[in-house]
Amino acid sequence: LEALAKTVAPHAGSAQELLDLIGANRLAIRTYAIRGNAFKVGLPSRGMDAALAREYRLARLSRYVWVVEAVDRQRRSAGEPCVLGEAVLDATSSELDPNVLAVHVPGVALVHRIGAAPRFPIMCSPAYYSSGGVGPA
Numbered sequence: 001l002e003a004l005a006k007t008v009a010p011h012a013g014s015a016q017e018l019l020d021l022i023g024a025n026r027l028a029i030r031t032y033a034i035r036g037n038a039f040k041v042g043l044p045s046r047g048m049d050a051a052l053a054r055e056y057r058l059a060r061l062s063r064y065v066w067v068v069e070a071v072d073r074q075r076r077s078a079g080e081p082c083v084l085g086e087a088v089l090d091a092t093s094s095e096l097d098p099n100v101l102a103v104h105v106p107g108v109a110l111v112h113r114i115g116a117a118p119r120f121p122i123m124c125s126p127a128y129y130s131s132g133g134v135g136p137a
Contacts, residue, residue: 004108005019012108014107015106015107015108017106018070018084018106021070027070027071028070032132032133033064033065033091034064034067035063035065036061036062036064039056039061040057043132047081047128047129051125052124056088056102059102059111060113061101062092063091064091064092065090065101067086067087068086068088069083069133070086070105071083071131072084075128080128081127081129082130083130085104088100088101104124106126107125107126108121108124109124
């Protein structure tokens with residue numbers, strides 16, 4: 001997430017917000033596993049940008065995915081939507097060489113498609129959205 005934000009920040013200024021949260025020690029990481037189809041079904045209720053949700057729904061995800069969310073601690077404490085980016089990984093891939101299916105930072109995303117070139121850049125809203133994990137974020 002940090003590497004993508006550093007790469008795109010000069011071109012998509014909203015990605016700098018993630019870097020600023022890292023610098024201010026306000027960024028938390030939340031990781032959860034979920035069925036790929038359940039991840040897709042839950043996108044609209046999370047308040048995710050429609051363009052990004054569409055790309056995720058069209059992507060061929062593995063049966064189970066690991067989702068690593070970038071969470072703003074202050075917004076989480078205030079009970080507001082607090083996720084500003086995430087990485088989606090194939091849960092069946094090796095932890096030594098994880099298969100990254102998608103990466104999203106504020107304003108920009110990359111989505112890998114099986115049998116096709118990755119979709120990048122996908123321009124999307126830098127707005128915060130709710131976590132897809134179960135239980136307190």
